[in-house]
Amino acid sequence: MRDLTLLLDGGTFFEGARWHDGRWYASDFYADRVIAVTEDGVEETVLSIERPSGLGWLPDGSLLAVxxxxxxxxxxxxxxxxxxxxxxAGFTRGEANDMLVDAAGRAYVTHYGFDLMAGEAPRPADLVRVDPDGTVSRAATGLHFPNAVMLSEDGRTLIVAETIAARLTAFDVADDGSLGPGRVWGQLAPTPPLTTLDEVIGAVRFAPDGCTLDAEGCIWAADSLHKRCARIGPGGEILEEIAVPDDDLVFYGAMLGGEDGRTLLTCLAPDWRQARPEGERASALYTARVDVPHAGLP
Structure with missing residues (x-):
C-alpha cells in the first residue's frame, strides 16, 4: 500500500484535478471556485464561476473551466x-462534468445525461466537443455517465471513463478532432442494464470517476462508489489499489503530475449519497508517490 499525504483540506468538494505550470489545480465546486495549489499546499483562488468541474488550457495558456x-x-x-x-446547454443534460482540452484547443466535455440528484433513471449521454471558436457539436453518443476524458501521448486515442458502465472506452482521433467508433479499452466489472438509479448504482462494482494516464499506458482511476483508487492495465486488469485514508471519504479524482510526473494527486470528499451539513468543508487533496510518470492529457 502506498502512503497518502495530505496536501490541502477544507474544501467543499474537490474535483477536476490537474497539474499545470508547476502547480496543482482543482475545482472546489460547492464554493464556486477554481484553485491553484503549490506542492507545499499554498492555495490561491484563480477563477470564480458557478459550480466548476472539468479544467483545461487553450494553446495560448488561457484556463478553461466547465x-x-x-x-x-x-x-x-x-x-x-x-x-x-x-x-x-443544448447538448448537456443533468449536469455538465469533466473536460479534456487537446493541443489544438478542442475541448471534449462530458455530462451526466440525466438528473442524478433528483434520482432520475439513468439514460445514455453524449461526449460533446467544443471547437476553439466556441462551436459545440456531438463527438460520440450512447455513453453511460461519461466522466473523465484522457488523450494518449501521440494524440491519437481518446479514452472516456463510463462511470455506471464500469468501463473505459477508447476512440481513434482523426486530424480534425472527430472520433471513430468506440471500443472497450478496459472492462472493470460487468455493465449493469439501465434500469432505476438505485438498481444501477447498487450493481456497479467499479465506478471510474476522475482518471489519469501513465507512461506505461495504464490508467489511475478513482472508484467513486467503493472507496479506492486503482491502477488499471489495458483490458481492465486492476494492477494496484490505494484505500481511502479516512473511511468517511471517497475518491473522486486522480491526476499524475509534480515536477517528475510521479506524484498522484487524489480528490476526496464525503459520499455524495449521504446527507451532509450545509457548508461543510470536509473535502481534501492527498498525494502519493508512484513509480510510473504521467503521460498524455490532461
Whole structure:
C-alpha cells in the first residue's frame, strides 16, 4: 500500500484535478471556485464561476473551466474574470462534468445525461466537443455517465471513463478532432442494464470517476462508489489499489503530475449519497508517490 499525504483540506468538494505550470489545480465546486495549489499546499483562488468541474488550457495558456449547473465553458480573462467560451446547454443534460482540452484547443466535455440528484433513471449521454471558436457539436453518443476524458501521448486515442458502465472506452482521433467508433479499452466489472438509479448504482462494482494516464499506458482511476483508487492495465486488469485514508471519504479524482510526473494527486470528499451539513468543508487533496510518470492529457 502506498502512503497518502495530505496536501490541502477544507474544501467543499474537490474535483477536476490537474497539474499545470508547476502547480496543482482543482475545482472546489460547492464554493464556486477554481484553485491553484503549490506542492507545499499554498492555495490561491484563480477563477470564480458557478459550480466548476472539468479544467483545461487553450494553446495560448488561457484556463478553461466547465460550469456544471450553468452548462457553459468559461475562459479566464486577463484580469482573472470569467469570459464565456461556449454554451453547451443544448447538448448537456443533468449536469455538465469533466473536460479534456487537446493541443489544438478542442475541448471534449462530458455530462451526466440525466438528473442524478433528483434520482432520475439513468439514460445514455453524449461526449460533446467544443471547437476553439466556441462551436459545440456531438463527438460520440450512447455513453453511460461519461466522466473523465484522457488523450494518449501521440494524440491519437481518446479514452472516456463510463462511470455506471464500469468501463473505459477508447476512440481513434482523426486530424480534425472527430472520433471513430468506440471500443472497450478496459472492462472493470460487468455493465449493469439501465434500469432505476438505485438498481444501477447498487450493481456497479467499479465506478471510474476522475482518471489519469501513465507512461506505461495504464490508467489511475478513482472508484467513486467503493472507496479506492486503482491502477488499471489495458483490458481492465486492476494492477494496484490505494484505500481511502479516512473511511468517511471517497475518491473522486486522480491526476499524475509534480515536477517528475510521479506524484498522484487524489480528490476526496464525503459520499455524495449521504446527507451532509450545509457548508461543510470536509473535502481534501492527498498525494502519493508512484513509480510510473504521467503521460498524455490532461
Amino acid at each position: 460550469s456544471m449547473t450553468g452548462h457553459k465553458v468559461w475562459r479566464r480573462g486577463g484580469g482573472g474574470e470569467p469570459v464565456l467560451h461556449a454554451d453547451t
